Amino acid sequence: MALSFRPLNPHFGVDVSGVDLAGEVPDAMFAEIVAAYYRHSVLLFRGQNLVPAAQARLTRRFGKPKIETRKQFNLREHPEVSALGNIVDADGRPLAFFNRLGESWHTDGVAACHVDAATLLYAVQVPRRGGDTMFASAAAAYETLPTALRAQAAKLRMRCSFHAHNDKIREADPASHVALTPEERAALPDVWHDVVQVHPVTGRTVLYLYDSALEYDGLPERTAAPLMAQLFTHATREGFTYRHRWSRGDLMVWDNHTTLHSATAVGPYEKDRRLMHRSFAYTWPTARPLDNIDERNAIFRRA
Ligand SMILES: O=C(O)CCC(=O)C(=O)O
Ligand SMILES: [Fe+2]
Numbered sequence: 001m002a003l004s005f006r007p008l009n010p011h012f013g014v015d016v017s018g019v020d021l022a023g024e025v026p027d028a029m030f031a032e033i034v035a036a037y038y039r040h041s042v043l044l045f046r047g048q049n050l051v052p053a054a055q056a057r058l059t060r061r062f063g064k065p066k067i068e069t070r071k072q073f074n075l076r077e078h079p080e081v082s083a084l085g086n087i088v089d090a091d092g093r094p095l096a097f098f099n100r101l102g103e104s105w106h107t108d109g110v111a112a113c114h115v116d117a118a119t120l121l122y123a124v125q126v127p128r129r130g131g132d133t134m135f136a137s138a139a140a141a142y143e144t145l146p147t148a149l150r151a152q153a154a155k156l157r158m159r160c161s162f163h164a165h166n167d168k169i170r171e172a173d174p175a176s177h178v179a180l181t182p183e184e185r186a187a188l189p190d191v192w193h194d195v196v197q198v199h200p201v202t203g204r205t206v207l208y209l210y211d212s213a214l215e216y217d218g219l220p221e222r223t224a225a226p227l228m229a230q231l232f233t234h235a236t237r238e239g240f241t242y243r244h245r246w247s248r249g250d251l252m253v254w255d256n257h258t259t260l261h262s263a264t265a266v267g268p269y270e271k272d273r274r275l276m277h278r279s280f281a282y283t284w285p286t287a288r289p290l291d292n293i294d295e296r297n298a299i300f301r302r303a
Contacts, residue, residue, distance in 0.1 A: 001018045001019065002018055003016055003017070003018040003019055003029060003032055003033070003036075004016070004017050004018050005036060005040075007040075008042065008044060008135075008242045008244075009135075009137075009240075009241070009242040010239075011137050011140040011240055012040055012041045012042055012135070012137035012139070012140060012242070012258075012259065013040055013041065013042035013043075013044065013135060013242050014036055014040045014042070014043060014044070015044045015046065016033065016036060016043050016044065016045050017045075017046070019033070019045065020048070020049075021045055021048050021050060021054070021058055021251065022048065022049050022050055022051070022054040025061075030061060034062070037062075037118065037253060037255060037283075038201050038202050038255065039202075041137055041139065041254060041255045041258040041259045042135050042242070042252065042253070042254045042255070042259055043252065043253045043254070044244070044250065044251075044252050045250070045251045045252075045253075046247065046249065046250050047247075047249045047250075048122070048249050048250070048251045049249060050122050050251060050277070052075050052077065052078040052081045052277060053077070053078060055078070055080075055081050055120065055122055055251075055277055055279055056078040056080045056081055056279065058120065059080050059081070059120055059279040059280070059281045060080075060281070062118045062120070062253070062281040062283055063117075063118065063281035063282045063283040064281060064282045064293060065080040065279060065280065065281050065282075065297070066109065066112075066117065066280040066281065066282060066293065066296070066297065067079055067080060067296070067297040067300040067301055068082035068097075068278070068280065068300065069162065069166075069180065069184065069188060069300050070082070070097050070166075070177040070178075070180075071184075071300045071301070072177060072178050073094075073095075073096055073097045073177070074300070074301070075277075079300075079301045080279050080280075081277050081278070081279045082097065082277070082278055082279070083095060083096035083097065083275060083276070083277060083278075084096050084097050084098075084099075084121075084275075084276040084277075084278050085097075085098060085124075085125070085273070085274040085275040085276050086098045086266075086269070086270070086272075086273065086274050087125070087273055087274075087275050094175065094176070094177070096275055096276075097176065097177055098173075098176055098266075099169055099176065099263065100169070100172055100173050100176065100266055101168060101169050101172050101173075102262070102263030102264075102266070103262060103263055103264055103265055103266075104211060104262055105134075105136065105209070105211065105232060105235075105236055105260045105261070105262045106165070106210070106211065106260065106261065106262065107138075107208070107209075107210075107256040107257070107259065107260055107261070108256050108261075108280060109256055109280065110160040110161075110162065110165075110191070110193070110210050111160060111161060111162030111163075111188045111189070111190070111191055112191065112282075112293075113191050114282055114293075115193070115197070115208065115256060115257050116199070116200060116201065116255075116256075116257050116282065116283050117255075117256045117257070117280060117281065117282050117283060118253055118254065118255060118256070118280070118281045118283050119252075119253070119254055119256060119261075119278065119279075119280050120251060120252070120253050120278065120279045120280070120281070121133070121251070121252050121253075121254075121276055121277075121278050122250070122251045122252075122276060122277045122278075123246040123247065123248055123249065123250045123251075123276055124248070124275040124276060124277055125248065125273050125274060125275040126246045126247060126248050126274065127268070127269030127272035127273060127274045128269075128272055129268040129269060129272070130264065130265065130266070130267065130268030130269035130272075131246060131263075131264065131268075131269045131274045132243050132244055132245050132246065132264045133243075133244045133246070133252070133261055133262070133263060133264070134236075134241050134242070134243050134244070134261060134262045134263075134264060135241060135242045135243075135244070135254065135259055135260070135261045136235050136236045136240055136241045136242075136259065136260045136261070137235075137240065137258060137259055137260075138206040138207045138208060138209065138235060138257070138258050138259055138260055139199070139202075139204045139205070139206045139258045140240055141206075141207045141209075141231070141234055141235035141240070142196065142204075142205045142206055142207045143204075143205075144234075144240075145207070145231075145234060149227075149230070149231070149234075150196070152219065152223075152227055153195050153196050153207060153227065153231060154195075154196040155218040155219050156194075156195040156196075156216060156217075156218045156219050156224055156227065156228075157192055157193065157194050157195065157216065157217040157218050158192070158193055158195060158210055158213035158214075158215070158216050158217070158224075158228070159190050159191075159192055159213060159214045159215040159216075159217075160190060160191050160192070160193055160210050160212075160213060160214075161190040161191075161212070161214050162188040163180075163185060163188065164212040164214055165212050166180070168212075183299060184299055184300065187292075187295070187296050187299045187300075188296075190214065192217070193208055193210070194208065195207060195208055195209065195228075195231070196208070197257070199257050199258060201283075202258070204258065206257060206258050207231055207235055208257070209228065209231055209232055209235060209260060210228075211228070211232060213225075213228065216228075235260060236260065236262075243264075246276075255283070
């Protein structure tokens, strides 16, 4: 079988066909997939049949897995894979992480110093309406940014915190997940990121954006926050996004360094079932340190 690629958007993303990811994918074919991942930033594989063991195996092929930090939703046999969605057990207890504040543009893994990470999101159950996922390119955003704004953005650094975002989710919905323990919180310290970064593999310059920065450096606060808002508006403007309407068996793989994504409003599928299996890998090759990933994974591996 040979792979074929169809663009999802003029600026990024491809629909990849000609591969069964649960089967034996030869090294040469996987190398083509990795090349497409770096070149297009978002890959869509339709009609897959990925049991968690197969997703875990595939994730390891992309790189070193990161264990999800809301560990109650990590699958027992395959903790590299966690459940997202709105399904509950007979007593109404959540069986998946349901983020009611999911409708915001972000990249996964902002609390890691090493941002070259792939998210793999696989659709197990899809609601009849809603639950789409939106994508935008942080590289196209930089490449189309007016020069004066590039210079401003290049000065900006921001302090990112997993908890700044996650605590808001729990405040809005305390039942969404069990609060992190002090040890777990300490394993996810704040991280400073440059807003303009060069991707270590592709060499493309990207806008690394975060909407809940605790602090800025390089520009005064009164300039920094409006600039960040302006950069988000630019990066996610009409014509530069792709909205994915999921079908069961779709797998999407995206490069968090080069893209932004957003869940969409919960309302339309509140009474319907949505279940996604998500995993996360720090991709090779990279020059950056992995920042205590083994210790972190040990803490979040579900007991
Ligand atoms: O559920 C979605 O549509 C996207 C969730 C998300 O942000 C993620 O998987 O990182
Ligand atoms: Fe995300």
